[in-house]
Every structure is written in C-alpha cells, then in structure tokens.
Amino acid sequence: MVQIELEAPAREDVYELLGGHLKDMHAQSPAESVHALDTESLSAPGITLWSVRDAGILLGCGALKELSPDAGEIKSMRTATAVRGRGVGARMLVHLMETATRRGYVRLCLETGTEDFFAPAHRLYKKHGFRDCPPFGDYRPDPHSLFMALDLQV
Known part of the structure; x- marks a missing residue:
C-alpha cells in the first residue's frame, strides 16, 4: 500500500535519492542556478520532508518550506527513476497542496529549471493549477529558473 509519511533527510535511501536529485540539478544548470537543498538544509526549521513509500520501498519525496505565515514553497520534489510516470509525483504534489x-x-510557490529535462515537472505543476510568476523570496531573475505559484484561497 502506497503511503506518504514524514521523513528524515538523512535516512539512507532518502539521502541517496536526494543525492541523485542534486547531481541531476548540477548536470542541468550552472551551480549558481541550482536551488535544490542538501540533506542538512532539509533538516532546518521551517522545512518538512515527506516520502512516498510502497511496502517500505522509497518511491519519491517532497518538502514544504514556510516562506511566511501565509505562503509556502515546494522543495525537493523527486520521484525514483524506476517509477517515473506512474503518478508518484502527482500524489506528493497533492499532499503538499493539501498540507x-x-x-x-x-499561496504555494516553487522554483524549477527551464531546460527540457524539467518539461515533465512543468506539465505536472501546470496540470495542478500552478502558473508562471515572478521570482519570490530571496530568488532573483535567472534564465535557468522558472518560478511558479498557486493561489490556495477557496
């Protein structure tokens, strides 16, 4: 049974998944344009990490960072390569939106890359109502960054 649960970034399989995430981000964008968090940063106050598991097997993860009392940012969305395209990312995204x-x-914001590698993520976010927006928080305009936001007001 697939479950979403609070997670520790230092847990071995999560650490490996996030390491792959950082490696891919650095392969796609210049270092100054990589905003993915390492495991130490994901342990900081104001950031909550969840995993998606099936029978204990890690399928993916995602984090929510508090930007202000009324805004959050999605961080570290990652699906294991073997299960991409099977709805794991969508399931995590819905969980983050509900949380x-x-x-x-x-308001829920995110930053992702602009390269073709990120096209599946762009489609996922747009399908769930996210729209392009200007840089937020401490971000600055960057040709390698796409900024998106979703209004959560009912």
Whole structure:
C-alpha cells in the first residue's frame, strides 16, 4: 500500500535519492542556478520532508518550506527513476497542496529549471493549477529558473 509519511533527510535511501536529485540539478544548470537543498538544509526549521513509500520501498519525496505565515514553497520534489510516470509525483504534489492549505497558506510557490529535462515537472505543476510568476523570496531573475505559484484561497 502506497503511503506518504514524514521523513528524515538523512535516512539512507532518502539521502541517496536526494543525492541523485542534486547531481541531476548540477548536470542541468550552472551551480549558481541550482536551488535544490542538501540533506542538512532539509533538516532546518521551517522545512518538512515527506516520502512516498510502497511496502517500505522509497518511491519519491517532497518538502514544504514556510516562506511566511501565509505562503509556502515546494522543495525537493523527486520521484525514483524506476517509477517515473506512474503518478508518484502527482500524489506528493497533492499532499503538499493539501498540507499547505491546512497550514493556512494562501499561496504555494516553487522554483524549477527551464531546460527540457524539467518539461515533465512543468506539465505536472501546470496540470495542478500552478502558473508562471515572478521570482519570490530571496530568488532573483535567472534564465535557468522558472518560478511558479498557486493561489490556495477557496
């Protein structure tokens, strides 16, 4: 049975999945344009990480960072290569959106890359209502970054 649960970034399989995520981000974008968080950063206050598992097997992960009392940012969305295209990312995205709503956020933001490698992520986010937006938080305009946001107001 597929379950989403709170996760520790240092757990061995999560650490490996996130390491692959960082490696891919650095392969796609210049270092100054990589905004993926390492496991230490994912342990910081204000950031919550979840995993998606099936019978204990890690399928993916995603994190929510509080930007302000009414806004959050999606971080570290990653699906294991073997299960891409099977809805794991969509399941995590819905979980993050529902959690953000329960927390009282009215806006949910994200930053992702602009290269073709990121096209599946762009489609997923747009399918769930995210739209392009200007840089938010500490981000600055960057040709390698696409900024998106979703209004959560009901």
